[in-house]
Amino acid sequence: MKHIAESTVRRLSLYLRFLEEFEAHGHQTISSGELASQGGTTSAQVRKDLSFFGSFGKRGLGYSVSDLSSRLREILGLGRPWKVVIVGAGKIGAALAQYRGFRERGFRIVGIYDVDPQSIGLALDGVTVRDQRDMETDLMSLNAEIALLAVPAEVAQPLTDRLVAAGIGAILNFASTPLHVPSHVTIRSVNMALELEILSYALVNRDA
């Protein structure tokens, strides 16, 4: 498969959301125009995005909602559940553990780790926080694939190294520090303060 830009993957994910809403309302077909207006883009963009993955629609008839949504789920790797661990059971880690949206999309939290004796043993939405020392053993036996890293910046790199050594293939990083991983591992960062800085930049420069 060709390399697909992240912005495309992002739109595919949005289209899938609309298709699922359409499905829930009993609609059977959808036009590129309808998908475009929901996703804040153009029909041409929708057709281009979907054309990466072969031919879906029929001219004049639109797309079959159920065909297109199952194909998109497959493309996005959502045709199967994913095992996710959370490293760090502080405020962000705990909020992530309880985030409904993950389970709805097939991301199942199978482990949560911390070093704080006050956190270890707590149950967060049915998953018990375990000692970070048990992380490697657990990762091997659980076969977890994705890690959410919600730890202080100063320990983020050593923990990343441990996750990679234990076979984790993808990491979502909430620490405000860039992390280094080998090329076979995918890493993404969510940095709230940075998001706000992009807003403040827009606010100070909007009249420019």
Place this chain on the structure above:
Amino acid sequence: MKHIAESTVRRLSLYLRFLEEFEAHGHQTISSGELASQGGTTSAQVRKDLSFFGSFGKRGLGYSVSDLSSRLREILGLGRPWKVVIVGAGKIGAALAQYRGFRERGFRIVGIYDVDPQSIGLALDGVTVRDQRDMETDLMSLNAEIALLAVPAEVAQPLTDRLVAAGIGAILNFASTPLHVPSHVTIRSVNMALELEILSYALVNRDA
């Protein structure tokens, strides 16, 4: 000022972080190469990013850490504090209210709003959750500029409309739905499930 791509703003924000660390360690100058290696980019990219904003460095001498960081803070709109409100005091809203990183960067939480009688009156990191009905009155008197929207998808658009009508200029949206705002308002979305889908896409396609 020219329009700067978001990816550039993102890198500027990262450079600023490294500069502040350098400053804390007592360093006075930094080369584009050092900034590049920290930011996972190239010296040429660093020089290009900084050249948007005029001439900073001296060939062979590098950049003055304090000059460059104060200039970057100014460019990013961080030379002043920003008043931020949080709409929705659920798990995400509460985690945001307690996120240290915001205050460190000058984003001050001045109000939190909810509709749930069980949440109203609670103090989150020193700020009391208030009834959403009081939101407009408060926004006017507080002169808040930025809103963090952490509410269920189905109420996100009407609340956005209320925030915009009350003069909010920038919104960070945590609901998993695209929102429409007039062109003078900046909106950004953080969608955790979507971030995970980009990872699952990478995992299923990594051998391609």
